[in-house]
Amino acid sequence: MTVNTGLVTVLFNSESVLPGFFESLSKQKMQDYWLFIIDNSLDDRSYVKAQELIEQYGFKNVTLIHNASNVGVAAANNQGINLSLEMGCEYVLLLNNDIEFNNPGLLGGMLALADARQERMIVPKIYFFDSGKIWCAGGVFNRWIGTTNHTGEGEKDAGQYDKDGYTEYAPTCFMLIHRSVFDTVGIMDEKYFVYHDDTDFVWRAGLAGYKVYYWAAGQVWHKVSSSTGGGTSPFSIYYGHRNRIYFIKKNFSPIHKIVAFTYFYLTRLLKWRLFTKKLFSSFYRGTRDGLKMKP
Known part of the structure; x- marks a missing residue:
């Protein structure tokens, strides 16, 4: 079976966030996708919860894989990316499962924008789930200190980042990527295991001439660091x-x-x-x- 888009999400002790994630997906009008769920958890709670929600919402186009060990986010994303490309998907959407979205036209709008503008990498505006403040409206690399900065992080949304356009950097927690990017740049560097793997990927894509397009009307809400214990663990x-x-x-x-x-x-x-x-x-x-x- 050939579908237009492969959705790739990686689980790790994710059972508490999965209900909101699956509910968000179930409301989408666009159904021309295959969902690849790669579970890195060391127990079966996330896997069992995912099975329950797949049945509850009647998802058909889904592959659920439970790895024998935690291979890392980068390697698990690569599993889903490779499966998507093997299936013939034109696009891959990397998305965290600690993200929720309420616009039923979000996925369809993102794909329509990609097709109309021939954009190869698209990201939406991302909010903190708890506070509703902006988490990421694009971003930049700091080439002198080896960090990245999110545009607008911690700010209330007063429309100051409502203009679409290219951004140097964005995390891949909700990023639509055309298959040509992987053909040119390759997949994630698995040495990172977790953190900076997406930074490295976007950096390499930029060197290859690809631009990340920031879509302000696309809006998702992110439960930041829900699976890793927070930034000071x-x-x-x-x-x-x-x-x-x-x-x-x-x-x-x-x-x-x-x-x-x-x-x-x-x-x-x-x-x-x-x-x-x-x-x-x-x-x-x-x-x-x-x-x-x-x-």
């Missing part, structure tokens, strides 16, 4: 630091590396006193392992 501290170092080593020019690493170490010296013993251990191991990684 030991897990997030470890992978955040490890992968930032790897991203800099892999992608930056010599002069940018010098500046980025100088900034990194100076700011860590200022922040290390804020770490608990457990968090400092995660920071230390993340930094050590990042320096060991070879691009």
Whole structure:
């Protein structure tokens, strides 16, 4: 069976957010898609919940895979991407399952825009689920310190980011990507495991000449860090630091590396006193392992 779009979502201890995700999908008018659900959870609760919701909403075009181990977000996304491309999908929509959306025309509108404008990468406006404030209305790379910045993050939406246009960076938590991008750029770098894998992908796409189109009328709500324990958990501290170092080593020019690493170490010296013993251990191991990684 050939469908136009492959939807790829990765589960990890996601059972609490799945009802809202499936309800959002069930309301969509556009049905020309195949949903690939890749479960990295170490138990079967997310898998069982996904099965229940698939049956509840009557989803037919769906593949649910439970990996034997947690292979990481990058590798699991690659599973779904490859399955989509093998099925002949023209587009792949990478979407987190901790995201909800209430516009029944969202997917159809996104695809219509891509076709009409021949856009190869499209992202919507993304809000914090809890506060309703803007989480991401596009973004930029900071080539001097190895970070990314979300446009409008934490701001109330007063229409200040309602203009469509190209943006240098956006996360892939809800990104429509044409198959030609994967043909040219490749898929996710699985060395990242989690965090910065999408940053690296968008960076490589930009180098290849692809632009991310920001669609302001497309709106979704994101339960940020729902599966990783938040930005200050030991897990997030470890992978955040490890992968930032790897991203800099892999992608930056010599002069940018010098500046980025100088900034990194100076700011860590200022922040290390804020770490608990457990968090400092995660920071230390993340930094050590990042320096060991070879691009």
